[in-house]
Amino acid sequence: MNEEFSDDEKAGFYKAIYSRRDVRSHFTTAPIDDKVLTKILNAAHHAPSVGFSQPWNFILIKSQKTKNKIKESFDIEHARASEKIDGSKKSEYLALKLEGIIESPVNICVTYDPTKFGPFVIGRTSIPETGIYSVCCAIQNMWLSARAEGIGLGWVSILSNEVLKKQLGLPEHIIPIAYVCLGHVTNFETKPDLERAKWLPRLGLDEVVYYEKWQQKDVSDWNVIQQYIKSNLDYA
Numbered sequence: 001m002n003e004e005f006s007d008d009e010k011a012g013f014y015k016a017i018y019s020r021r022d023v024r025s026h027f028t029t030a031p032i033d034d035k036v037l038t039k040i041l042n043a044a045h046h047a048p049s050v051g052f053s054q055p056w057n058f059i060l061i062k063s064q065k066t067k068n069k070i071k072e073s074f075d076i077e078h079a080r081a082s083e084k085i086d087g088s089k090k091s092e093y094l095a096l097k098l099e100g101i102i103e104s105p106v107n108i109c110v111t112y113d114p115t116k117f118g119p120f121v122i123g124r125t126s127i128p129e130t131g132i133y134s135v136c137c138a139i140q141n142m143w144l145s146a147r148a149e150g151i152g153l154g155w156v157s158i159l160s161n162e163v164l165k166k167q168l169g170l171p172e173h174i175i176p177i178a179y180v181c182l183g184h185v186t187n188f189e190t191k192p193d194l195e196r197a198k199w200l201p202r203l204g205l206d207e208v209v210y211y212e213k214w215q216q217k218d219v220s221d222w223n224v225i226q227q228y229i230k231s232n233l234d235y236a
């Protein structure tokens with residue numbers, strides 16, 4: 001295989017990254033082709049993982065009964081979260097659509113199994129969280145692959161893990177990491193829903209990059225990249 005990406009391949013790669021969205025409100029009822037869903041799952045399964053432990057499992061869900069139970073959990077947790085917000089922000093929060101559990105044809109629970117290939121896993125001895133980080137890498141692969149296939153994906157974390165464990169029959173040691181909703185969409189928004197709703201802005205790249213030390217901004221060794229970053233390149 002040619003190791004270089006052609007310009008078209010690079011463009012496709014960046015298109016997936018910049019046009020990926022968290023989808024909650026644009027799902028259609030069109031079913032996802034099983035071959036496409038398999039490709040998305042296989043992309044997730046090819047993520048990096050600490051010590052090649054591949055600590056993920058993917059539970060595919062289309063049972064209406066299960067979805068209803070998970071949605072009940074969302075409603076409870078959503079109401080609980082809203083109690084933590086004061087004033088006008090609370091009504092803004094309540095107006096946000098933060099899940100598409102019922103509308104999306106397929107839900108997937110991505111889980112973490114700390115015992116897989118264990119107890120000794122190369123690279124996980126000092127930082128045990130690397131196991132969970134690996135599962136997050138798989139989720140991001142899934143998200144990007146879904147986008148490339150024209151499938152929307154929304155991550156729902158406003159849920160009780162206890163309810164997930166019970167409804168999905170997870171053994172005690174298996175940890176739910178993500179509950180995601182997938183389906184065809186009417187459109188992919190160009191900006192995140194939370195940005196469009198003016199909940200939060202996207203930070204500038206220059207606000208999140210430091211040089212050599214925490215919060216260090218002006219370092220002459222990094223002059224050229226500092227200029228690029230500040231010039232607001234049209235990265236997309």
Ligand SMILES: Cc1cc2nc3c(=O)[nH]c(=O)nc-3n(C[C@H](O)[C@H](O)[C@H](O)COP(=O)(O)O)c2cc1C
Nearest residue numbers: 020021022024097098099155156157158192193194
């Ligand atoms: C760990 C994680 C949990 C999230 N949980 C939720 C959620 O419960 N509900 C929701 O609507 N979006 C959720 N999101 C999506 C984020 O709100 C979204 O990624 C962010 O606003 C940026 O938008 P974008 O993904 O369209 O770029 C979650 C994202 C991540 C990475």
